[in-house]
Amino acid sequence: MAGLIHPEDLETVRERSRIEDVVGSFVQLRPAGGGALVGLCPFHDEKTPSFRVTPAKGFYYCFGCGEGGDVISFVQKINNMGFTESVEFLADRVGLQLRYTEGDGGPRHEPGLRMRILEANQLAAEFFAAQLGTPDAVEGRIFLDGRGFTREHAEHFGIGYAPRGGRDLLNHLLGKKFSKEDLVKAGLVREAGWDFFxxxxxxxxxDAGRSTLGFGARRLFDDDRMPAKYLNTPETIVYKKSHVLYGLDLARQNIGKKNQAVVVEGYTDVMACHIAGVDTAVASCGTAFGSDHSRMIARLMTSDALAGEVVFTFDGDAAGQAAALKVFSSDATFNSQTYVAIEPGGMDPCDLRISGGDAAVRELVARRIPLYRYVMKNTLERFDLDRADGRLAAVRAAAPLVASVRDTSLVSGYIRELAGLVGMNPDEVRAEVQRANRRKPAPEQRTFREPTAEQADEPAVARVATVPAPDPRDRRLATERGVLKVLLQQPGLFPEDWGGIDPDDFDHPAYRLVFEALCATDRGAGFSQRVVDSLEDPVAAQLTVALSVEPLLADPTQVYAREYAARLRLARVVRDIGNLKSRLQRTNPVEEQASYNRMFAQLLELETHRRTLQAMAVGED
Structure with missing residues (x-):
């Protein structure tokens, strides 16, 4: 196991990787005043730019979807990489050789290898695409034509052909100054020197950034020495089959725009869907659709999780039913509602398009049904519903399915539906569902920290929040938000005690959590970034990024900071006065004289304090 990246190198990567250059390779940015840049968010579909990059602070933030962070987290999200992978990616980009703390090994790979592999893959993709037009590739063109794909379709999806010579790609890339060793590590060439495909x-x-990570290849000739119909690139440092989805580069923006993803089973199915207008289709590559894939899709959905849809297309046979049951068993990994679309005749989207045209593919997705309903139907079929004990056993088997539905407003309807399917009283079915609900384990609450060496290979995933996100438009919290912006952006304007501000001065828990992290962080260069890094709660971390880039209401000065701090403290005193007056009104001054007098004295002190803070808040000495 490799050690952790040396902290100094981590800071060097951040310093040398100019966020405007890295983000600018994915997003068209333009000046917005105050040294900031704006563009259309790459993480959700929008027409008006709300994505803001602040080079001076090294942050990006989208005021539309709430995504934000530094240059490392941007690479994590846009390329679906783990923390260490992202740092290594950026280090390769700026030519920095990383040092690692003591561990069982050094770096995961030699410096620059990732970039060389990506470049080799891109050149290989161009080589394969050019070969598709050669006489040697006639069988490949016949295959595509037989499935209704034209030359334009092949060009759009980048389809190519691997020659039969055995060393054609190797010789081509050796001529481009790549070493055989690098080509082996890229999965393009075998150890013996033969082309992998x-x-x-x-x-x-x-990937989502259109970098070529690997390839999938279909058998065309009977004398192919590899018996598998489909062959994928072996695992490399850039290609991990559980972390890639075919078609993601084409579907990414559409998934965010439509809040829907359609998961199909093969490359030609993805093509058929996109050509037919179902432009949110993706497919796993050489492995079953898993939890890592679901998290990739979840990142692309909008913030309204319950409104999102993940639609699976399965064959109608036993294998398709087993696949549906497997997906349902991991349904908790999805933030969106899951559906299934099955063609009655058992055809996949590619065959369906051949027989029924583009409209048939669109209709297949439009006829989707909730995955739980499909699984319930298959569950009930195992029981004899003509017998009373069979009906009861069927309800008990299906009750956990109903109990697992996230949208509780739908549960009553599903209970009535289940009661109708088995022919039982809805109240009896409801009782079984309630029992199943009580038996459900409590949802796991996970705390996320800086990735450990063991976790470093894992891509960024959706994180569980422990505090609610504040509404930036809430006028009652405007002072809390404004003070934190000044504290994060201009900490040097405040004295050591932060102007007398206390965590209890913040009424909203997220603002309070940010302030506590701020107080525990040493001031100096990269202050706001270090506050972000110290926060385990994702809502608070994202909030800190937003506060670090939001414009201030006025030019920051010590007077401005002092007055803002006084306004925040004044708001708390006003709340305390209101609470104390309420308690005094509920206290009998005769029967509880001592308590009443004590609270009255506190009220007088608070009123004096209020007048002092009020004067400070308006600039009076």
């Missing part, structure tokens, strides 16, 4: 139709598999 030979005599096959090839699909490039790209």
């Amino acid at each position: 030979q005599g096959r139709l090839v699909w490039p598999i790209r």
Whole structure:
């Protein structure tokens, strides 16, 4: 196991990786005044730019969807990388050789290897695409034509052909100054020097940023020495099959825009869906759809999770039913509602498009049904519903399915539906569902910290929040938000005690949590970034990023900071006075004289304090 990246190198990567350059390779940015840059958010669909990059602070933040962070977290999100992978990616980009703390090993790979592999993959994709037009590739063109795909379709999806010669790609890339060792590590060439793909139709598999990570290849010839119909790039430092989805580069923006993802089973199915207008289709590559894939999709959905849809297309046979049950068993990993779309005749989207045209594919997705309903139907079919004990056993087997539905407003309707399917009283079914609900384990609350060496290979995932996010438009909290912006952006304007501000001066828990983290962080260069890094709660961390880039209401001065701090403290005193007056009104001055007098004295002190703070808040000595 490799050690952790040396902290000094981590800071060097941040300093040398100019956030405007890295983000600018994915987003068209333009000046917005005050040294900031704006553009259309790459994480959700929008027409008016709300994505803001502040180079001076090294942060990006989207005021539309709430995504934000530094250059490392941007690479994590846009490329679906783990923390260490993202740092290594940026280090390769700026030519920095990372040092690692003591561990069982050094760096995970030699410096620059990731970039060399990505470059080799891109050149390989161009080589394969050019080969598709050669006489050697006639079988590949016949295959595509037989499935209704034109030359334009092949060009759009980047489809290519791997020659049968055995060393054509190797010789081509050696001529581009790549070493055989790097090509082996890229999964393009075998140790013996033979091309990994030979005599096959090839699909490039790209990430959300359109970098080619690997390839999927279909068998065309009977004498192919590899018996598998489909062959994928072996695992490399850039290609991990549980972390890639074919078609994601084309579907990414549409998934965010439509809040829907359609999961199909193969490359040609993805093509058929996109051509037919279902432009949110993706497919796993050489492995079953898993929890890592679901988290990739969840990141692309809008913030309204319950409104999102993940639609699976399965064959109608036993294997398709088993696949549906497997997905349902991991349904808790999805933030969105899950559906299933099954063609009655058992055809996949590609075959369906051939037989029924584009409209048939769109209709297949439009006829989707909730995944739980499909699983329930298969569950009930195992029981004899003509017998009373069979009906009861069926309800008890199906009750956990109903109890697992996230949208509780739908549960009553589903209970009535289940009662109708089995022919039982809805109240009896409701009782079984309630029993199943009580048996459900409590949802796991996870705390997220800086990735450990063991966790470093894991891509960024949706995190569980422990505090609610404040509404930035809430006028009652405007002072709390404004003070924190000044504290984070201009900490040097405040004395050591932060102007007398106390955590209890913040009424909203998220603002209070940010202030507590701020107080525990040493001032100096990179102050706001270090506050972000210290926060375990994702809501508070994202909030800190937003506060670090939001414009201030006036030019920051010591007077401005002092007055703002006084306004915050004044708001708390006003709340305390209101609470104390309420308690005095509920206290009998005769029967509880001592308590009443004590509270009255406190009220006089608070009123004096209020007048002092009020004067400070308006600039009076």
